[in-house]
Amino acid sequence: MAEDDDHLRELVKDALEEEDYQVTDCMNGQEAINLFDKNKFDICLLDIMMPVKDGFTRCKKNTPAK
Helix, strand or coil, rough: ECCCCCCHHHHHHHHHHCCCCCCCCEEHHHHHHHHHHHCCCCCCEECCCCCCCCCHHHHHHCCCCC
């Protein structure tokens, strides 16, 4: 999960963990890219407006060309 707002990131992380999800969180799009490239995740939750790289940039990085 990538979210630059500390409070919101903790709220979402806590809520997901209460439902027994394992959560890896980061604070910006570049961190999300680095984590996603090195790990296998079932789902990726992204904030659209983040510092360094936004959520759209993160999505485009692994989206196959049409």
